[in-house]
Amino acid sequence: MRLRLRGIEKSFGATRALSGVDLEARAGEVLALIGENGAGKSTLMKVISGAHMPDSGTMELDGQPFAPREPRQSSDAGVAMIYQELTLAPHLTAEENLVLGREPSRLGFINRTTRREQARKALEMVNHPNLPLDIPVRALSVAQQQIVEIARACASGARVVILDEPTSSLGRHDVETLFRIIARLAERGVALIYISHFLEECRTVAKNFLVLRDGKSVGGGELSKIDDAGIIRLMVGREVTELYPQAERKLGEPLIELNGLTGKCGRPHNISFKVRRGEIFGLAGLIGSGRTEILRTTFGLDRSTAGSVIVEGKPLALGAPGHSLAAGLGLLSENRKEEGLLLNRDLADNLTLSRLDVLARGGFVSRTKQLAAARNLMERLDVRAKTPTQAVGTLSGGNQQKIAFGRLLHQQADVLLLDEPTRGIDVGAKAVLYRQMLDVAQAGRAVVMVSSYLPELLGMCDTIGVMCRGELVAVRPRAEWDEHSLLTAALGRETPEEVNH
Amino acid sequence: MSDKFNQRLPWAKRYPLLGPLFGLGFVLVLFQVMVHFHSGMSFMTPNTVGFILTQTVVVATGTLGMTMIIVSGGIDLSAGSMVALTGVVAGVILRAGYSSWLAVLAAILVGAFSGLINGGIIARFNMLPFIVTLGTMSTARGLAKWVANNQSVNYNFGITEGLNGLMNTPSVLHAASAPQWWVGLGPNDLPNPIPTMTPDWLYNLCTHFMSVAPGHPGELYLPIWMPPIAVLILLVLTVGMSIVMNRSVFGRHIFALGSNEDTARLCGLRTKTLKVLVYVLAGMFIGLAGVFDVGRLRQGDPTVALGLELDIIAAVVIGGASLNGGVGSIWGAIIGALLMTSLRSGTVQMGWPSYIQEIIIGIVIVLAVGVDKIRSRGLKG
Numbered sequence: 086m087r088l089r090l091r092g093i094e095k096s097f098g099a100t101r102a103l104s105g106v107d108l109e110a111r112a113g114e115v116l117a118l119i120g121e122n123g124a125g126k127s128t129l130m131k132v133i134s135g136a137h138m139p140d141s142g143t144m145e146l147d148g149q150p151f152a153p154r155e156p157r158q159s160s161d162a163g164v165a166m167i168y169q170e171l172t173l174a175p176h177l178t179a180e181e182n183l184v185l186g187r188e189p190s191r192l193g194f195i196n197r198t199t200r201r202e203q204a205r206k207a208l209e210m211v212n213h214p215n216l217p218l219d220i221p222v223r224a225l226s227v228a229q230q231q232i233v234e235i236a237r238a239c240a241s242g243a244r245v246v247i248l249d250e251p252t253s254s255l256g257r258h259d260v261e262t263l264f265r266i267i268a269r270l271a272e273r274g275v276a277l278i279y280i281s282h283f284l285e286e287c288r289t290v291a292k293n294f295l296v297l298r299d300g301k302s303v304g305g306g307e308l309s310k311i312d313d314a315g316i317i318r319l320m321v322g323r324e325v326t327e328l329y330p331q332a333e334r335k336l337g338e339p340l341i342e343l344n345g346l347t348g349k350c351g352r353p354h355n356i357s358f359k360v361r362r363g364e365i366f367g368l369a370g371l372i373g374s375g376r377t378e379i380l381r382t383t384f385g386l387d388r389s390t391a392g393s394v395i396v397e398g399k400p401l402a403l404g405a406p407g408h409s410l411a412a413g414l415g416l417l418s419e420n421r422k423e424e425g426l427l428l429n430r431d432l433a434d435n436l437t438l439s440r441l442d443v444l445a446r447g448g449f450v451s452r453t454k455q456l457a458a459a460r461n462l463m464e465r466l467d468v469r470a471k472t473p474t475q476a477v478g479t480l481s482g483g484n485q486q487k488i489a490f491g492r493l494l495h496q497q498a499d500v501l502l503l504d505e506p507t508r509g510i511d512v513g514a515k516a517v518l519y520r521q522m523l524d525v526a527q528a529g530r531a532v533v534m535v536s537s538y539l540p541e542l543l544g545m546c547d548t549i550g551v552m553c554r555g556e557l558v559a560v561r562p563r564a565e566w567d568e569h570s571l572l573t574a575a576l577g578r579e580t581p582e583e584v585n586h
Numbered sequence: 587m588s589d590k591f592n593q594r595l596p597w598a599k600r601y602p603l604l605g606p607l608f609g610l611g612f613v614l615v616l617f618q619v620m621v622h623f624h625s626g627m628s629f630m631t632p633n634t635v636g637f638i639l640t641q642t643v644v645v646a647t648g649t650l651g652m653t654m655i656i657v658s659g660g661i662d663l664s665a666g667s668m669v670a671l672t673g674v675v676a677g678v679i680l681r682a683g684y685s686s687w688l689a690v691l692a693a694i695l696v697g698a699f700s701g702l703i704n705g706g707i708i709a710r711f712n713m714l715p716f717i718v719t720l721g722t723m724s725t726a727r728g729l730a731k732w733v734a735n736n737q738s739v740n741y742n743f744g745i746t747e748g749l750n751g752l753m754n755t756p757s758v759l760h761a762a763s764a765p766q767w768w769v770g771l772g773p774n775d776l777p778n779p780i781p782t783m784t785p786d787w788l789y790n791l792c793t794h795f796m797s798v799a800p801g802h803p804g805e806l807y808l809p810i811w812m813p814p815i816a817v818l819i820l821l822v823l824t825v826g827m828s829i830v831m832n833r834s835v836f837g838r839h840i841f842a843l844g845s846n847e848d849t850a851r852l853c854g855l856r857t858k859t860l861k862v863l864v865y866v867l868a869g870m871f872i873g874l875a876g877v878f879d880v881g882r883l884r885q886g887d888p889t890v891a892l893g894l895e896l897d898i899i900a901a902v903v904i905g906g907a908s909l910n911g912g913v914g915s916i917w918g919a920i921i922g923a924l925l926m927t928s929l930r931s932g933t934v935q936m937g938w939p940s941y942i943q944e945i946i947i948g949i950v951i952v953l954a955v956g957v958d959k960i961r962s963r964g965l966k967g
Contacts, residue, residue: 386852407855409854410853418852423848424846424848427849427850427912428846429845429912438838438849439852439854441838441839445834448834448835449835450834450838459591463591471591471593475595492853
């Protein structure tokens with residue numbers, strides 16, 4: 086047994102984050118750690134990495150007692166963390182990053198030859214000897230940066246590697262590369278802990294699983310012996326019968342219409358489609374195919390170079406988010422930490438920011454009205470929070486996303502432009518957001534949703550368009566798509582056909 | 587309306603002013619005790635309180651604008667030079683014989699214009715506020731020396747006349763009972779007539795409630811507890827700015843802008859316009875600070891207020907603001923300014939040399955921010 090945890094407990098003030106976690110990770114095997122956001126996964130990882138000390142319970146690493154007091158001790162003992170947010174120094178080269186903190190040196194001067202060798206060796210371990218070593222890592226793709234990060238962990242002689250949602254910012258092809266690296270690390274005898282919301286991903290990479298719920302380990306074993314429904318039952322403690330809610334909807338007049346919309350640098354290029362009242366329109370495609378840019382250009386965050394957007398028969402002034410907002414558009418950013426939310430401001434501010442004037446008189450905001458509006462939305466979205474006056478950064482990812490989404494509801498947007506609305510959030514939060522999208526559509530408004538998760542597009546949308554290399558290559562009703570055909574179109578293996586919508 | 591979500595946050599989050607307030611109280615009590623053992627006297631006499639208030643006015647007025655700028659995610663290093671420039675402009679206008687009102691107006695306009703330049707460059711060219719204001723800091727200092735012909739600007743006003751009256755401490759109703767506490771702050775033999783700048787309505791209000799000193803028809807004397815007019819103006823502006831920052835749409839937008847500019851843009855805020863407005867408004871406060879500085883020194887001097895911007899920034903930060911933007915408090919900044927003046931005043935009374943003052947103030951700034959970090963650490967995650 087490589088890593089063994091027994092009865093780990095941890096409280097913060099009155100909040101019990103962990104209340105009895107048992108975990109066993111074997112050398113050469115991958116353990117999938119599954120649980121809703123807020124179930125205690127992050128806290129558990131922080132305990133293992135030494136950022137938090139457990140209140141009680143024991144940890145063993147290769148049979149030896151293991152009680153790191155700070156992250157440094159944990160990494161010295163051979164436990165490496167790969168976080169969702171990459172932790173490379175963006176201005177340094179891959180080579181410098183790979184040996185950062187362990188630079189081969191003599192008398193304080195770096196031995197460049199040895200450094201190059203060590204960097205090469207590290208990349209070899211993850212099967213990518215040809216990664217460019219001499220350019221700043223910020224010039225590399227996200228996937229490449231992640232490889233550097235994992236290689237760095239391996240080079241430091243990690244015995245346990247913990248990956249936290251590693252695929253959340255990767256395209257499909259890069260995910261496969263990552264899986265190959267994981268398999269190779271397991272072959273070399275590393276114990277891996279893989280945290281993900283995607284059950285099918287867990288099944289692909291991991292042999293065993295452990296489910297956390299409310300800070301407790303509630304079940305585990307071999308993945309091959311349990312079905313998805315069983316795992317979800319363990320996660321939420323209840324049966325999720327219908328993840329994708331369905332309801333009769335009447336499609337009405339076209340609400341928003343894109344005519345040959347073209348963005349800066351030709352991405353997106355010449356996009357035309359209509360979305361009708363009551364419709365949920367999906368945009369599929371690989372990362373970098375221009376899906377996000379369609380939403381951003383429509384909303385006016387990115388500059389457009391040609392084409393027009395018509396909302397309810399009136400042309401929209403492009404390039405001014407304020408105007409788009411007034412015209413009834415609302416955008417949910419794919420990047421809630423960097424763009425979507427004011428992390429250090431409170432929930433009320435975040436929910437109401439885009440439409441403060443309805444809560445104000447004579448330019449002064451009524452705090453009472455603001456809090457009341459916030460409480461209403463929080464209840465509607467089932468936000469797990471203490472009060473609307475706490476900072477949004479103190480919430481778990483799923484609840485943060487509910488707040489970002491709630492802002493569009495407060496703003497009463499007619500057209501919801503949602504960019505990866507459910508990325509990296511738990512099943513419970515997903516269910517809430519799906520329900521809300523459907524409510525919006527049923528109320529005769531429209532939703533445009535970008536997603537990398539094909540089952541979600543197929544489950545929620547009425548119509549799905551596929552992007553490939555900046556162009557919209559196909560738009561068809563949901564019934565005419567399946568995962569295979571969506572992927573084929575996204576990869577550009579299908580001849581562009583007439584856009585008939 | 588939901589009755590859920592009514593749990594309480596930890597007290598440190600609910601009352602963010604407690605930290606700075608506690609710091610100020612601590613310093614005052616500490617010096618009270620130390621001065622007592624040092625010289626057997628009291629630190630907190632009306633004399634020192636009046637002195638601290640008067641000395642704080644210039645920095646405190648500056649913090650009103652600087653808090654806004656720092657909350658919006660910016661910084662203004664040109665504040666000190668701008669205080670000198672606006673002061674010199676006011677001085678030159680007074681010397682030419684124009685009214686005090688015109689001098690004040692001009693100073694505030696020059697401040698607003700400089701804010702327009704700062705904010706305009708920062709917003710239009712997307713440049714770092716640190717660099718832009720580092721440049722205008724030098725430019726404004728040079729302009730001040732040019733306007734003043736590289737010497738101080740003297741104007742022949744009495745000690746209570748015009749701008750000078752702003753910083754005077756009005757004395758008691760009866761000259762006979764004028765205590766010695768106010769020595770050094772104004773004329774110590776006679777009570778001060780209310781400054782000539784007093785608007786009619788204030789004059790009427792005062793005469794309605796207060797006696798007019800016998801033998802001086804038409805002249806008004808204010809009671810002992812009355813702080814200088816400048817402090818009163820500052821108090822009114824502080825209350826106003828605090829409401830604007832916390833309650834107005836404009837204020838909430840400033841917090842949003844500083845917390846995350848991308849989000850602000852996503853939410854339809856006109857971020858560039860907002861930035862320019864913030865700098866313009868802050869420039870007006872700096873102009874007013876320049877006026878107060880002239881009132882304090884009774885002359886315009888292009889070499890004053892060197893490094894004042896750092897005092898202002900320190901006060902804002904001690905008051906709980908984050909230099910990353912999105913967090914900050916007007917009242918906190920005022921408390922921060924008071925804390926620093928109290929420290930200065932205390933070390934003077936202890937008879938310590940000025941370098942001790944500087945060392946202590948440096949330590950306090952770092953401590954204040956450090957304590958705040960520790961305080962808020964447990965609240966995340």
